[in-house]
Amino acid sequence: MTEIDPLTxxxxxxxxxxxxxxxxxxxxxxxxxxxxSSWMALPVSDANALGQVIWAEADGSPLSPASLARRIGMTSGATSILLDRLETAGHVERHRESTDRRRITLRATGTARAESQRFLAFAGTEIAATVQETPTEDLEAVIRFLDRMTAAATAANTRLVQRATAGH
Incomplete structure (x- = not known):
C-alpha cells in the first residue's frame, strides 16, 4: 500500500x-x-459491550473477555467490572467451553438476545430495507471498499499501539 500524507x-x-x-x-x-443503551437501560459502554458479545456469538466466534476489551477499547480490569455488571443484570454469562478450562467465552443470555432483537426489529427496519434493496454489485463494491478501509485502519491502530508501547 502506498504511504500518503493525508494532510498534504x-x-x-x-x-x-x-x-x-x-x-x-x-x-x-x-x-x-x-x-x-436506553432501550436496554444500560450505560452506553455496557450496551456497546453487549452488542459486541451478541454480534460475535451470532457470527459463530464468541468473544473472550480479553478480545472484548480490545474491541471496546477498555483495560482488562475495566472490562471485568463491566462484565460483572452485565452478568449481575442477567445479560451475559461466562462459560468455560474449551478443553482449556481457563479460557472463558462470553455468551449473551436468552433474555438479552431477545431484547436486543426487539430493538433491532423496531430500530433496524430502514437499515435492513436499504441493504435488502441494494443491488448485489453495489454491495460487493461496498464490501471490498470497507474491507480495504478496515485493513488500513487496523494497520494504523497497530502502528499507534506499537508507538505507545515504545514509550512515546
Whole structure:
C-alpha cells in the first residue's frame, strides 16, 4: 500500500465525500448504540459491550473477555467490572467451553438476545430495507471498499499501539 500524507496529498471531491459519508455512518451508528443503551437501560459502554458479545456469538466466534476489551477499547480490569455488571443484570454469562478450562467465552443470555432483537426489529427496519434493496454489485463494491478501509485502519491502530508501547 502506498504511504500518503493525508494532510498534504491532494484529495478529489469524491474521495472527500466518501470520507464524510464514513464519518456520518460512524456518528449515526454511535447514536444507535446510545438508543440501544436506553432501550436496554444500560450505560452506553455496557450496551456497546453487549452488542459486541451478541454480534460475535451470532457470527459463530464468541468473544473472550480479553478480545472484548480490545474491541471496546477498555483495560482488562475495566472490562471485568463491566462484565460483572452485565452478568449481575442477567445479560451475559461466562462459560468455560474449551478443553482449556481457563479460557472463558462470553455468551449473551436468552433474555438479552431477545431484547436486543426487539430493538433491532423496531430500530433496524430502514437499515435492513436499504441493504435488502441494494443491488448485489453495489454491495460487493461496498464490501471490498470497507474491507480495504478496515485493513488500513487496523494497520494504523497497530502502528499507534506499537508507538505507545515504545514509550512515546
Amino acid at each position: 496529498h491532494p484529495w478529489a471531491e469524491d474521495q472527500v465525500a466518501a470520507m464524510h459519508r464514513l464519518r456520518d455512518w460512524a456518528v449515526t451508528f454511535v447514536e444507535l448504540n446510545h438508543h440501544l
